[in-house]
Amino acid sequence: MNAHLPSPRKAADQPAPAASPKSPCVDICRMDAARRLCTGCLRTLDEIGGWSGFSDDEKRAVLAAVAARRTKGE
Structure with a gap:
């Protein structure tokens, strides 16, 4: 009777969602004032905060x- 309904798809049949990129933070959080970059992850304050x-x-x-x-080599 339910022939007109699509069969439920198995989880394995569906593509896995793309993983969100991981933060490059390495827990060495010190800003280099001259370069305006974190010495650990090499991000700017705007990149870290955002x-x-x-x-x-x-x-x-x-x-x-x-x-x-x-x-x-920054």
Whole structure:
């Protein structure tokens, strides 16, 4: 009788939600006044303060900026 209803999908059949990017914080929270960056995670105060409200795309942009800073040796 319920042939017209779609069968429930198993959880395994559904794509897993993408994980939100993790904070780059390494619990070494000291600001370098000259560089205006945290010496531990290499983020600016704006990036640190905004992290929890950032979209996943914004978080990925911060992570890319951090990676570039690391590469440049900042």
